[in-house]
Each structure stands twice: as structure tokens, then as C-alpha cells.
Amino acid sequence: MERKTFRVIRYATLVLAMLAALALGLFVGGAALGPDDVLQALIHPHAVGDATTIVWSLRLPRVIIAAVVGAALAVSGLLLQGLLRNPLVDPFLTGVSAGAGAAIALAVAAGVAAPFVPALGFAASMATALLVAALARRGSGLDAERLILAGVSLSALFSAIVALALLRLGPDSGNAILAWLAGSLASRGWPDLAWAAPYLGAGLALAALAAPSLNALRLGPNTARAVGVNIARTQWLVLAAATLLAAASVALAGIVGFVGLIVPHLARRVVGTDVRASLIASALLGATVVPLADAMARSIVAPAEVPLGVLLAFVGVPAFLYLYLRPSGGARLWGT
Amino acid sequence: MGHLSLQGVRLRVGGRTLLDDVSLDMLPGELVAVVGPNGAGKTSLLRAIAGFTRPAGGRIMLDGSDIATMRTMQRALAVTLIGSDVETPVGTTVRETIATGRFARRAWWDWSQPDDDDERIVTQALERVGLAEFAERRLETLSSGEKQRAWLALALAQDAQVVLLDEPTSHLDPRAALEVARIMRGIACGTRTAVVVTHDLNEAAAVADRIAVLGDGVLLRFASPQEALAPDVLERAYGISFERIAFDGSIRVIPRGYPTGATLQR
Numbered sequence: 001m002e003r004k005t006f007r008v009i010r011y012a013t014l015v016l017a018m019l020a021a022l023a024l025g026l027f028v029g030g031a032a033l034g035p036d037d038v039l040q041a042l043i044h045p046h047a048v049g050d051a052t053t054i055v056w057s058l059r060l061p062r063v064i065i066a067a068v069v070g071a072a073l074a075v076s077g078l079l080l081q082g083l084l085r086n087p088l089v090d091p092f093l094t095g096v097s098a099g100a101g102a103a104i105a106l107a108v109a110a111g112v113a114a115p116f117v118p119a120l121g122f123a124a125s126m127a128t129a130l131l132v133a134a135l136a137r138r139g140s141g142l143d144a145e146r147l148i149l150a151g152v153s154l155s156a157l158f159s160a161i162v163a164l165a166l167l168r169l170g171p172d173s174g175n176a177i178l179a180w181l182a183g184s185l186a187s188r189g190w191p192d193l194a195w196a197a198p199y200l201g202a203g204l205a206l207a208a209l210a211a212p213s214l215n216a217l218r219l220g221p222n223t224a225r226a227v228g229v230n231i232a233r234t235q236w237l238v239l240a241a242a243t244l245l246a247a248a249s250v251a252l253a254g255i256v257g258f259v260g261l262i263v264p265h266l267a268r269r270v271v272g273t274d275v276r277a278s279l280i281a282s283a284l285l286g287a288t289v290v291p292l293a294d295a296m297a298r299s300i301v302a303p304a305e306v307p308l309g310v311l312l313a314f315v316g317v318p319a320f321l322y323l324y325l326r327p328s329g330g331a332r333l334w335g336t
Numbered sequence: 337m338g339h340l341s342l343q344g345v346r347l348r349v350g351g352r353t354l355l356d357d358v359s360l361d362m363l364p365g366e367l368v369a370v371v372g373p374n375g376a377g378k379t380s381l382l383r384a385i386a387g388f389t390r391p392a393g394g395r396i397m398l399d400g401s402d403i404a405t406m407r408t409m410q411r412a413l414a415v416t417l418i419g420s421d422v423e424t425p426v427g428t429t430v431r432e433t434i435a436t437g438r439f440a441r442r443a444w445w446d447w448s449q450p451d452d453d454d455e456r457i458v459t460q461a462l463e464r465v466g467l468a469e470f471a472e473r474r475l476e477t478l479s480s481g482e483k484q485r486a487w488l489a490l491a492l493a494q495d496a497q498v499v500l501l502d503e504p505t506s507h508l509d510p511r512a513a514l515e516v517a518r519i520m521r522g523i524a525c526g527t528r529t530a531v532v533v534t535h536d537l538n539e540a541a542a543v544a545d546r547i548a549v550l551g552d553g554v555l556l557r558f559a560s561p562q563e564a565l566a567p568d569v570l571e572r573a574y575g576i577s578f579e580r581i582a583f584d585g586s587i588r589v590i591p592r593g594y595p596t597g598a599t600l601q602r
Contacts, residue, residue: 228412
């Protein structure tokens with residue numbers, strides 16, 4: 001009973017933290033709206049006025065996209081860390097970010113119209129992950145080491161393409177690429193979310209299917225196989241889920257680093273290493289951290305914005321290092 | 337029920353034939369020890385019986401079905417392997433981990449917690465290995481001997497017809513090894529067959545019903561401890577000579593040729 005109560009309290013705390021972060025995201029921003037204005041706009045969605053437009057067409061979609069991106073990246077990282085049983089893996093391991101980066105750099109260079117760029121990035125992400133998977137294939141499954149090697153190598157190649165594009169293009173195009181690489185939720189709205197939702201939904205569904213197998217995989221691949229886990233199926237499921245989630249996030253927000261690496265660790269600290277529990281906790285924590293960071297990104301140098309990825313790195317990395325590397329009482333990287 | 341039959345099994349590893357023409361029939365309830373020098377193919381044989389690898393030749397049949405053709409979940413109900421490479425998940429209780437043995441009893445995507453039946457079987461398994469009072473402890477706080485008993489509980493919770501154990505007593509102190517050997521003996525009963533790979537010939541002589549001696553790429557002998565651990569068989573397997581002594585109604589074997597303290601200049 002006691003254990004169950006604790007569990008309920010933990011999840012309730014995570015949900016409340018997420019709701020608080022989402023609320024904060026609605027109340028801060030470039031335009032000076034008082035809390036009253038925001039509340040009025042929320043209560044009367046059909047009222048005519050600047051406040052309504054700002055809240056319903058700018059802030060709300062942006063906050064929700066931030067939450068969705070955070071949850072997707074955190075779950076993607078958790079899945080890959082669990083599959084490869086490596087605490088240093090992040091969602092971009094399979095080249096999804098580098099592939100999208102190169103495609104977007106080339107698209108900008110070729111003068112492709114801006115609305116098509118995210119879709120192009122998504123397609124390039126998926127294509128890169130497929131290529132990495134093809135290189136990592138062994139038998140009916142995947143080889144963890146080959147997957148990491150292929151992902152790292154292809155990422156290096158695509159980063160080189162981005163660097164070349166940045167050097168050769170004029171400052172305007174270069175800035176467009178850089179803004180995207182630094183991760184940002186600026187000018188994202190409902191249509192973007194509607195476009196990405198099916199992929200995110202599919203990714204989450206596949207993640208949920210893989211969770212029990214990943215749980216057994218904590219005993220090592222051979223023991224997991226002995227208790228009845230189909231290793232090859234688990235590998236393909238996890239790769240598909242992690243890629244869909246990461247690619248959709250990249251298309252929505254550019255390269256938002258740190259979340260997919262660190263949030264799974266925080267989640268495991270809060271709820272333990274059971275994959276079902278840490279999957280839910282990762283999603284909730286990711287949906288807390290990114291809206292919070294985005295609120296900060298919009299407010300600290302308002303009306304200008306700090307790129308989201310930059311802010312997350314500046315705030316998150318020292319916090320994480322403190323948590324794990326402090327001389328005494330540092331947490332273990334793998335596990336809790 | 338638990339009738340395991342190897343028929344002319346050939347194992348190839350890395351393009352080289354490791355074992356050839358291994359044929360043996362194990363009876364339900366039997367505890368079979370597999371011994372032989374390093375590299376003789378003991379672990380590879382276990383992995384083939386577990387269905388992890390397909391033999392290059394011959395068949396491995398359990399109650400008339402070829403293990404290599406079984407689907408993963410079906411196979412996990414028939415046979416399980418506790419290797420020497422079980423990893424210890426951090427931040428989870430002994431009970432939760434042992435419940436992983438029930439994986440094949442439900443749909444692979446099922447998120448629900450273990451039901452009453454599962455809980456009962458896990459509790460029984462923990463009781464049988466003497467870890468009942470450790471159920472709510474964190475797994476990583478267990479000693480090597482306790483962990484090994486936990487893995488045996490995992491196999492018991494899985495409740496497969498054939499339990500394969502790869503060096504379960506290596507790295508354990510004599511008392512912990514004895515406790516594991518007792519549990520091992522208890523696993524092989526009724527319709528359940530156990531196959532244990534071990535380097536401890538005397539442990540094999542003590543607990544096994546029959547011993548399979550591998551060496552020179554073949555099955556040298558599959559017989560009772562008395563017959564299997566014959567001097568000529570052991571010499572061919574290991575290339576050294578052994579002294580046999582009668583002990584407790586069974587036999588023990590001791591390698592000859594150790595340098596003794598007396599031969600060294602002090």
C-alpha cells in the first residue's frame with residue numbers, strides 16, 4: 001500500500017510540474033500581456049483582440065509543441081539507451097539530426113521555399129536512420145556497435161556538408177541554417193503540430209509496445225532471449241519508434257540537444273529503471289523541461305529570443321554535471 | 337514432457353567445426369552435467385539447446401518438436417538458459433526482476449503488472465532458492481551467491497521444461513556453491529530436466545545423474561559419474577591424468593601433476 005501511495009505521489013508531482021511549466025509558458029513572452037489578459041483570453045477564445053490572438057495562435061501552440069518535442073526526444077533517448085544499454089546514447093545517434101541538417105542546408109542553398117523545409121528535414125531524418133539501420137543489420141536483427149559506428153560516421157559526413165554550406169552561402173542563408181541548427185520554436189503554430197502529430201503518435205505507440213521487452217533486456221540480451229524476448233523485433237520496434245519521435249521533433253524544433261540524453265536519466269532517478277515507469281516519467285519530464293526552457297528563452301532577452309538548444313545546453317549541462325559528477329554522493333549514470 | 341534428445345548435432349563456430357555427431361537422450365527429471373576443457377563447445381551446445389543458434393547439422397528435439405523451429409515465446413515455455421552473463425538491473429527489487437521469468441506467459445506488449453498467479457509462482461520460486469526475505473531488497477545489494485540463487489529463481493518462475501545452466505557455481509565460495517548445487521538438484525525433478533555446464537568435476541560427480549564429457553570435438557562419453565569420469569576419458573578430454581577416489585558412495589577425481597611446495601627450493 002505504502003509503495004503504491006508513493007508511486008501515485010511521484011507521478012502526480014511530475015504531472016503538476018508539467019502543468020506548471022505549461023502555464024508559465026502561456027504567461028511569459030515578447031508581448032507584454034498581464035496575467036489577467038492571458039486568463040481572459042483563455043476563458044473567451046472567441047473574443048476579438050490582440051490578447052486572444054497572441055494566446056491562442058502564438059503562445060498556446062508554441063507551449064504545446066515545446067511539450068510534445070520534449071516528451072518525444074526524452075522517450076526517444078530512453079528507448080535507444082535501453083536498447084543499446086548505453087547511458088551515453090541520445091536520440092540523434094542514428095543520424096536523424098545530422099541528416100536533416102544536411103538536407104535543410106542543401107534546401108536553403110537551392111532556394112527551396114521555407115514551408116517545405118521541415119517536411120524535407122523529416123524525410124531526410126527518416127532516410128538517414130534507414131541507411132544507418134541497413135548498415136547495422138546483422139542476421140534478422142541489428143548489431144549495437146555497428147549501429148553506433150554507422151550513426152556516428154554518417155553524422156560526421158552530414159555535419160561536414162552543413163559546414164560546407166555555411167561557408168559557401170551568403171550570411172542570410174547561413175543565418176537561416178544556423179537558427180535552425182540551434183533549435184527554436186519561433187513561428188511554430190497549429191499546422192506544424194497537426195502535420196507532425198501522426199508520426200509522433202505512431203512513435204509513442206511503438207515505444208509502448210517495446211517497453212516490456214526493454215524491461216527484460218535489462219537482464220542482458222541472452223537472458224532476455226531466454227525468457228522469451230524476440231530480440232530482432234525489439235530492435236526494429238525501438239529503432240522505428242525512436243526515429244519517428246526524433247525526426248518529428250527535429251522537423252518541429254530543429255536540433256534541441258540535451259533533452260534526449262539527460263531527461264531519461266532524471267526519469268530513472270525519480271521512478272526507477274522499470275521501462276514502463278521511466279517511459280511515462282521521461283515523457284512528463286521532457287514535457288516539463290522544454291516548455292520551461294522555451295519560456296526562459298523568450299523572456300531573458302525579450303523581445304529577442306535565445307535559441308532553445310543553446311539555452312538548454314547553458315542551463316541543463318551544468319545542472320546535470322553537478323548531479324552526476326559532484327565529488328561525493330554523485331548519482332550513478334546508469335540506473336538510478 | 338521434458339524429454340530432450342540430441343540427434344547427430346554438429347556445431348560450427350566461425351567457420352570451424354566445434355562439435356560433431358553429438359547424440360544423447362536425456363530423461364525427464366534428470367540432472368545432466370556437461371564437462372570438458374575450455375573451448376570444447378560446452379556453452380555453444382547449451383546455446384544450441386536453448387534455440388539461440390541453429391546446429392549446422394543434426395536436430396535437437398524436445399518432446400518430439402525441433403527446438404530450432406519453435407517461435408520465441410513458445411520456446412521460452414519449453415527451455416530456458418541461465419548463462420554466466422546475466423546482467424544485474426540497477427534500481428529494481430528482487431521480486432520485480434524474478435517476475436521477468438513470466439514474460440512468455442503473456443502477450444509481449446502487455447503492460448499490466450504480474451497477476452496473482454504470477455505473484456504466487458514468483459513467491460514460490462524465491463522460497464525455493466531461500467530468498468523469500470530478500471524479495472523487496474534491491475537486486476544490486478545481493479552477494480554473488482545470492483544473485484546466482486536469484487537467477488535460479490528466475491528460471492523456476494519461468495517454469496520451462498528444460499533448464500540450462502552455464503557455470504552456475506563458478507566464482508562462488510564452497511558454501512554458496514553447495515547451496516546453488518542443492519537448488520540445481522531440486523530443479524531437476526518430475527518432468528523438468530536440467531543441464532548444467534560446469535568445470536567442477538567433483539560437483540558434477542556429486543549431483544548429476546549422468547555426465548556428458550566433451551573433448552576432441554566429440555562427445556567422449558555420456559554415462560553415470562562412475563563411468564563418465566573414467567581415467568581414460570578424462571585423460572583424453574583434458575590431456576592430464578587424474579586420481580580417482582571413492583567418496584560417499586560416489587567418486588571424486590583429483591588432477592595429478594601439481595607442483596608441490598616440497599619441490600620448490602625454500
